[in-house]
Amino acid sequence: MNRRSFLHNLIATTIVTSIYPDKTNAEVPIAGYSKENGENNKPENFNQIDLSSSNAWKKDIYAGQQSLEERLKETASIFDFIQNKEDIYQLKNITGIEIDVSKAFDTAISSGAKSLFFPPVPGVYVLGNMRKSIPFGFFIYGHCRKPYIIKGDDSFNNTGTVIRLAKDAEYIFPASSYIKCQGIVFDGRNRKKPFLNHHNQIRGGLLEDCGLYRFSIGVGSYSYTSIYIIRCSISDNVHGISNLIDSKVIDSVINANKGRGVNLLKGANNNIFINVRNEWNEKENYYSDGSKQNIVSGEMSDRSGLSSFVARNGGSWLISNHIVKRSGRYANTESPDSSHFKLAGNNSKIYLSNVLTTTGVDDDGKGNISPAYVISTEGKSRDNIITATGCDFTGSLKTPIRDESNSIITNIICCLGIEDSVNSGIYQYTNGKLHIGKIIEHICVKANSSTNIRHVQTSIKNIIKNQPLRWTLEIIGFDEITNAPIYYYIPLIIQKTQEDIILTVLKEKVDCYPLKLWDTVLQTTIEITRENTLNITIKNNSANNYEISSTLSNNA
Structure with a gap:
């Protein structure tokens, strides 16, 4: 009817x-x-x-x-408020024609309508010059088919309800604290203006089954925006999504944007992306600069121009059950941007669980194969964290980790393509080998001098009284002149009493190479303190220099 x-x-x-x-x-x-x-x-x-x-x-x-x-x-249509009958006729019968309905929209708001239906037509509704603010809970809806990519105005033909930004307007809708839209294709015309009012912080709203194309920002603004996005397509904008806060993006597609797919700056925290496909953006797919505690779960991130995920300046991502493919399409393979995950600045964090990575070229077989690395850091970065469990890190051309900062904190366990790597806490892993605390590396024992090594261990204070522990001190290195290897394996027993901590060296189990070197040319003294420190002094009585590393483990 x-x-x-x-x-x-x-x-x-x-x-x-x-x-x-x-x-x-x-x-x-x-x-x-x-x-x-x-x-x-x-x-x-x-x-x-x-x-x-x-x-x-x-x-x-x-x-x-x-x-x-x-x-x-309750059931108003935009046609109820259009004064010119010819405008309605043209919208219904002429493909691609633009008809400005801003005055009709204002009239609908003034009438007290609670919702407004934009019927699917061959023509294009134009909005952007309204004077009335949208009241709280106002519902705008239509029916549409969402294009995957945009090649021009013709891409919007026969897609149903299309609302295009007016040529001289700043944004489609007036300033509002709440926008609720369903089944509408929104077109920003030339990527110069954002979809939402960028002068005010938008709080609350819903976009469902909508398309957002050719805006400077598809969803979000230069200020913060809180909104739910469900089954939407966000494509051919400068940035697809920007500065969301406390928002959810569900079952949506973000693709082929000229900048970043998701661009979150400081303060744009606590967002969730569930079953979102984010791909073919010319820069990063997911970028966080100081934005914290953002969750990505399910679906795929594919063929980003630079790294798929970037956490910078304290930003953080929690990523699970996700596929990351062919990142760094435009990046130089010698650059940290040729990676799936990049950490930069200080105190940035990426947490991974059940993540699959792969390399590849474009769908047509052309383009550069990428990326070079799974994880990368920038040279001036400090105290950045990457944790991963149950992931596939085989998706790189060179090495899984490129750490230019030499300070990345890793907690990587049970991942394909990389040995277990844990370099924080008491029990750590390096190249799959378990040890206590950090390995102290690149120690130079100079000729005719003494060198001190300190293993600071917080676990010593937690030793149960009178219950002995078996540890092993392993010193390994080489003669800097002859490159001949040297090795010293020292089993230890540590026991805590009421008054002190007792250290026993199991001399009969000491293993060393060369046999005549240790305790003659290189004399070793080991002490332990209640201040959680194991002190080693090595006295070199020869004219040669030695470079060594020292490792403490509990596999005596």
Whole structure:
């Protein structure tokens, strides 16, 4: 049933109550009809209602217990408020024609309508010059098909409900604290303006089954935006999403944006991306500069121009059950940007669980194969953290980790393509080998001098009284002149008493190479303190220099 038939039937069935409120069985005279002779005669004392006039929608016409005027506010169409009949005709019949309906939108807001329907038409609605702010909870809806990529205005033909930004407008909708839209394709025309009002912080809203194309920012703004995005397509903008806070993006596609897919700056925290495909953006797919505690779960990140995920200046990502493919499409293979995950600045964090990485070229077999690395850092970075469990890190051309900072904190366990690597806490792993604390490397034992090595261990204070522990001190290195290897393996027993910590060296189990070198040329003294420190002194009585490393483990 179309809208005109619905209104005709509705009025025909309710007008009796309006005109004869006290006569439930009243016989109603019908315009142009006589009951006596069945002929067309003009009724007496009856004012015929012209539904095409502005007087048709009066409050004395009822639909149930509310006036028809109030009823129509709940189901209003933009066509109800367009004054020019020719505009409606062109929207319905001319593909791609642009008709500005901003005044009609203002009129709809002023009428008190609670929602506004934009029927799917061949033409394009133009908005952006409205004066009225959208009231809280106002619902704007239509029906659309969302294009995957945009090649020009023709890409929007025959896609249903399309609303395009007016040429001289700053944004489609006026400043508002809440926007709720469903089933509409939004077009920013030339990527110069954002979709939302960038002067104010937007709090709360919903975009469902919508498309957002050719804006400077598809969803979000230069200020913060809190919004739910469900089953949307965000493509061909400068940045797809920017500066969301406390938001959710679900079952959506972000692709082919000229900048970043997701761009989150400091303060844009606590966002969740669930089953979101983010791909083919010219820069990073997910970028966080100081934005913390953002979650990505499910689906895929593919063919980013630079690194797929970047955490910078304290930013953080928590990523699970996710596929990361072919990152760094435009990056030099010698650059940290040729990686799936990049950490930069200080105190940035990326947490990975069940993440699969792969390399590859473009879909047509062309382009550079990438990336060179799974994880990378920048040279001036400090105290950045990467943790990973149950991941596949085989997706790199060179090495899984490129740490230019030499300070990355890793906690990588049970991942394909890389040995277990844990360099924080008491029990750590290096190249799959378990040890206590850090390995102290690149120690130079100079000729005819003494060198001190200190293993600081927080675990010593937690030793149970009178319960001995077996540790092993391993010193390994080489002669800097001959490159001949040297090795010293020292089993230890450590026992905590009421007064002190007792260190016992199991001399009969000491293993060393060359045999004549240790305790003659290189004399070693080991001490332990209650301040959680194991002190080693090595005295070199030769004219040669030695470079060594020292490792403490519990596999004596």
